[in-house]
Amino acid sequence: xxxxxxxxxxxxxxxxxxxxxxxxxxxxxxxxxxxxxxxxxxxxxxxxxxxxxxxxxxxxxxxxxxxxxxxxxxxxxxxxxxxxxxxxxxxxxxxxxxxxxxxxxxxxxxxxxxxxxxxxxxxxxxxxxxxxxxxxxxxxxxxxxxxxxxxxxxxxxxxxxxxxxxxxxxxxxxxxxxxxxxxxxxxxxxxxxxxxxxxxxxxxxxxxxxxxxxxxxxxxxxxxxxxxxxxxxxxxxxxxxxxxxxxxxxxxxxxxxxxxxxxxxxxxxxxxxxxxxxxxxxxxxxxxxxxxxxxxxxxxxxxxxx
Numbered sequence: 001x002x003x004x005x006x007x008x009x010x011x012x013x014x015x016x017x018x019x020x021x022x023x024x025x026x027x028x029x030x031x032x033x034x035x036x037x038x039x040x041x042x043x044x045x046x047x048x049x050x051x052x053x054x055x056x057x058x059x060x061x062x063x064x065x066x067x068x069x070x071x072x073x074x075x076x077x078x079x080x081x082x083x084x085x086x087x088x089x090x091x092x093x094x095x096x097x098x099x100x101x102x103x104x105x106x107x108x109x110x111x112x113x114x115x116x117x118x119x120x121x122x123x124x125x126x127x128x129x130x131x132x133x134x135x136x137x138x139x140x141x142x143x144x145x146x147x148x149x150x151x152x153x154x155x156x157x158x159x160x161x162x163x164x165x166x167x168x169x170x171x172x173x174x175x176x177x178x179x180x181x182x183x184x185x186x187x188x189x190x191x192x193x194x195x196x197x198x199x200x201x202x203x204x205x206x207x208x209x210x211x212x213x214x215x216x217x218x219x220x221x222x223x224x225x226x227x228x229x230x231x232x233x234x235x236x237x238x239x240x241x242x243x244x245x246x247x248x249x250x251x252x253x254x255x256x257x258x259x260x261x262x263x264x265x266x267x268x269x270x271x272x273x274x275x276x277x278x279x280x281x282x283x284x285x286x287x288x289x290x291x292x293x294x295x296x297x298x299x300x301x302x303x304x305x306x
Contacts, residue, residue, distance in 0.1 A: 026099040027113050030082060031075030037284050038078070041197070042164050043070035044290030045190045049171025049183060051297035052247060054304055059175055062127070066167060069124035076117035077143055077163075083110055084147035092208040132174035139166040154220040157198040158191065165190035182243045186297075189239030196232035196264070197286045199225065200271065203279040218273075225273045233264040240293070248304045256296035263289045 020028055032038050046066040050056055056063070082089065082100045089101035099105035105113075125133050142163045149156035165187050172183030195217060202209070202218035203225065209216055221228040241254045267285060272278040 026104040027109075030079050030099045030105055030110060030113065031117060032078045033071075033075065037287055039067075039071045039074040040287045040290060041194075042074045042167065043067050044294060045165045045187070046070065046167030046171040047290075047294045048186055048190070048297045049168040049173075050175050051171075051294060052182065052186060052243065052301045053172050053175035054301040055171075055175035056298050056302060062171070062174060065124050065127045066171060069121055070167065072117050072120035072124065073143075076114055076121060077146075079110055079114040079117065080143070081147045083107065083114070088212060088214060091212050092205060094204055094208070128170065129174050129177075131177070132170050135173050135179070136166075136170045139163065142166070150214050150216065152215075154215045155195075155217050156215065157195045157202065157217040160198055161191035161194035164194050182246045185239050185243035185246070189236045189243065192232045192236035192239060193264075193286075193289075196229045196236065197267075197283055197289075199229055199232070200267070200279050201283040203273050204276040226268055226271055229271065230265075230268045233268065237261050237264070240296075244296070244300050248300050253300045253303075256299050257293075260289055260292040260296065263292055 028034060043066060046069075047056075047063055050059055050062055050066070082098055085095075086098075086100040086107075089095040089098050095101060100107070100110055125136055128136060142159065146156070146159050146163055149159040153159070168187045168190050169179060169183055172186065173179050176183065199217040199221065202216040205214070205216070206218050208214075209219060217228070218225060237257055237260070241257055244253050244256065247253070263285070267282045267289075270278075271282050
């Protein structure tokens with residue numbers, strides 16, 4: 001099966017694009033359907049919220065809805081981001097083949113595709129409790145502002161952290177019925193985690209970003225990237241430990257975080273900041289980190305519910 005002529009370097013599923021009809025390929029690429037790592041990273045905090053609140057078994061359907069919502073809204077976010085960044089993307093080697101930057105998709109078609117993806121998100125929204133739905137809607141302002149953050153702050157990764165962690169609040173509120181401190185701490189820990197892994201991701205673009213004036217935490221940290229990422233990962237573990245302690249004040253419960261702590265520590269130890277392929281591999285490994293955190297939340301939340 002033929003492959004698309006130009007595919008962005010970090011595509012994970014080139015075969016998927018090859019199987020699609022030629023007219024559909026640019027739209028799949030625009031929504032990053034060939035890079036599922038993004039929707040997993042958006043989904044995991046929501047799964048953590050559901051699991052830590054004790055709803056992983058009883059509300060298994062909610063987990064599936066959150067996964068669908070993550071796929072649709074991550075796609076919508078990528079389309080919106082590319083609409084805003086189409087001129088910048090054309091100047092960066094890694095992103096110059098994106099559909100809008102390359103001209104494979106028109107601006108009008110991109111807006112229509114964005115609306116279609118948002119309608120899928122609306123279907124998911126209607127499956128939530130009223131309070132959880134309200135929390136979900138409040139995230140839209142953060143999502144709309146994110147593409148502009150790299151132009152005005154050295155820490156757009158922190159803003160992305162607020163966006164990509166928001167599902168933790170939605171999942172927690174839907175199951176717990178209210179936004180309480182464990183859910184807040186889970187959310188804050190996720191923000192620190194996102195800053196860490198997205199700093200690693202941004203290492204791929206440091207040279208191009210410097211030339212065109214785009215800011216990032218990877219550039220802000222300079223030669224201190226490894227200790228900087230380590231600090232954010234350590235902060236994430238500390239905040240998650242506090243959340244678990246409030247749910248179940250038992251050191252054995254907190255010990256459920258040991259696997260993900262080791263995983264994140266290994267990322268830092270093996271990170272080579274000047275090697276783009278190494279950075280991309282460490283970034284992608286956070287799909288597994290999210291699963292380890294989900295397992296910890298499941299064990300703690302389920303044992304507490306029982």
